[in-house]
Amino acid sequence: MANKPTVDKELIRDLATLMDETGLTEIELGDGPTRLRVARGGVSMMAAPPPMAAAQAIPVMGTNEPTAGSDLSGLPGAVNSPMVGTVYVAPEPGLPAFVKVGDVVTAGQTLLIIEAMKTMNTIPAPINGKVSQILIGDGTPVEFGETLIVIE
Numbered sequence: 001m002a003n004k005p006t007v008d009k010e011l012i013r014d015l016a017t018l019m020d021e022t023g024l025t026e027i028e029l030g031d032g033p034t035r036l037r038v039a040r041g042g043v044s045m046m047a048a049p050p051p052m053a054a055a056q057a058i059p060v061m062g063t064n065e066p067t068a069g070s071d072l073s074g075l076p077g078a079v080n081s082p083m084v085g086t087v088y089v090a091p092e093p094g095l096p097a098f099v100k101v102g103d104v105v106t107a108g109q110t111l112l113i114i115e116a117m118k119t120m121n122t123i124p125a126p127i128n129g130k131v132s133q134i135l136i137g138d139g140t141p142v143e144f145g146e147t148l149i150v151i152e
Contacts, residue, residue, distance in 0.1 A: 085116035
């Protein structure tokens with residue numbers, strides 16, 4: 001019989017309270033191979049992350065306009081949101097965007113900012129390459145794991 005993970009009900013209650021206080025829709029914590037995800041509508045525990053989907057050919061978008069309904073999270077150059085928050089494409093209102101479609105970026109270069117719980121979090125490019133798609137707009141709310149930008 002496999003060992004079942006121990007569920008800390010008090011931790012789940014604390015996380016649910018935090019979600020209510022902050023307006024978050026989900027929180028995910030990890031400790032080694034065990035992950036705890038609390039979301040509106042359910043709680044789940046995974047022993048290991050799910051396998052990544054095989055990369056598929058994706059048409060290159062030529063504009064900075066977001067594409068609704070695109071799930072590119074398995075694409076090697078996909079930059080996914082590490083948190084729930086609000087995306088800002090420029091360092092401050094009125095300034096040019098950090099990147100636009102067609103820009104060549106280097107690993108570590110700031111692509112955008114996600115504001116979460118009044119904290120501004122810079123999102124760096126994970127690889128060197130060319131920005132082929134920008135799937136979000138300025139001031140857009142994003143979910144954990146949502147694809148934001150694709151770099152080729």
